[in-house]
Amino acid sequence: MTRHARNCTAGAVYTYHEKKKDAAASGYGTQNERVGKDSVKSFDCCSLTLQPCRNPVVTKEGYLFDKEAILEYVISKKTEYNRKLKQYEKQLKKEEAEKAELAAAEKEANLIKFMNREKNITNTNKGSESGPSTSNSVSNLANGKDKALPSFWVPSQLPDAKISKVEKPDPTVYCPISGKPLKMKDLIEVKWTLVKDPDDKKSLIAKENRYMCPVTHDILGNAVPCAVIRTSGHVVTMECVEKIIKKDWLHPLTGDKLKEKDIILLQRGGTGYALTNQNLEGKHERPVLQA
Template identity: 60%
Template sequence: MTRHSKNCTASSVYSYHEKKKDAKASGYGSLRLRYGKDGVKDFDCCNLSLHPCRNPVITQDGILFDKEAILEYIISKKNEISRKMKEYERQCKKEQAELAELGEAENRSRMEKFLKTETAVASASQAAQTGGCGSSSSSGSSGASVSNMVAGKDKSLPSFWIPSLTPSNKETKIQKPDKTIFCPVSGKPLKVKDLIDVVFTSVTDPDDKGSLEGKRERFKCPVTGDILRNNVPCAVLRPTGHVVTMECVETLIKKDMLHPLTGSKLTDKDIIPLQRGGTGFAMTNDQLSSQKARPVLQA
């Protein structure tokens, strides 16, 4: 029996591969893609620059960053927060000025209403004293105005040629920005003082003169000498920042809870599991698939 290809046109069955291929070419339906080993970063690479760290630091959650990259990220976020805070303060000052102007306008209208009432009372008393003579002539001389801006209508009718007074214009209010800086990976609050310096023990090979990024075996455990790879669980010891394997932690460190290099006392908080590198296995890495929503073709 001959070997069939993935596009077997002689078959009457619409295969799964042909269905996915046609859906991708048509532009309809959701696209799903699973990452492989090359699509996920290595364990010793920065989560921002995706390159091997020159000055590695780690967060409380075991997320590795290059010190230069994470400090640049924090500074950019602080500048953005300060810019938003200035816009918010400018908006607050504008609202206070508008409230003060409304208060002055209310006082002015109250004063005008009082003056109109006083003039009406004075004119009524004067008319009573004169006996109403000459009232007909004065009423006939003052004609009714055809303008739509008299008798207080200028306050109720908006000016369509002024953008701030158009009926459909609504300014969006800026919310007060949060001054907390969050981690770009975990989304938890991030502070510079919580960053811990990491010390990787490099593999010394005099014959290998390539760059650090091109080496496959870059670091090792300082206690056991095992090569650190993506499939080897590692942990960072907080007091010194050394990276050791989890096997070393379980078999050697947790017996006496002593630092294997300095002999100092350790606690459970001093052992920080390092984020695993890219292996392509779902049991190791959490996010190994991506999805793009596209319109659905309906019959």
């Protein structure tokens, strides 16, 4: 039976293909699969909802969001910050109260120690036949043990107290995609240019070609690099930027003067091609079968 026969069972080597096929069928081991076009969002979809944007806005890094979705995200983060801040302030008040209680207990302990010392001096002056008393104290705070043992009158010093210190929260809201600071004033409203096709009677979401470049009239898609002009919000192709805008740095529609920072590269979705996108590999971790 040859190696390439359909029912080849005489091979002396357990090949990589056979091992990979058996691992996929067994349900064990980590499986790496390439993500296709259907698993990556489109270029005009929100990075949070993964749905076409109704009121699109873009960050300085070029990530597209629906205005309603990003507003809900910012509000939720600020609400979470206020909740953590209240917990932090409550912890500070509790620590101050414990410090005051500890100071009062230490003051009372010093007073008792002073009274005992005065009592011993009085007994010594009276002069007894047995001499000064040298009785040993059975207190667990005597003979310097008060510095080593915890203060049992403070709740946080109890042996069974769980130390869960709340750190001071960060008031900065960060972008959920890039992780950089996010401010609402930095969001730029995006203006799409619709494709005018009188023969296409489909709704906007059902159309395959929805938007185009207002200058070159090229159809926009995941395979076409796009940029947002910050001053007006128009979306143009990078080919238009390189060949038209960068010649004299003038807005092709309004004639305004532009700068390098006014061109925001729009982060694309995915096409499934390695040349266009990176990190298109998905990892599915499953239980590992050990010998």
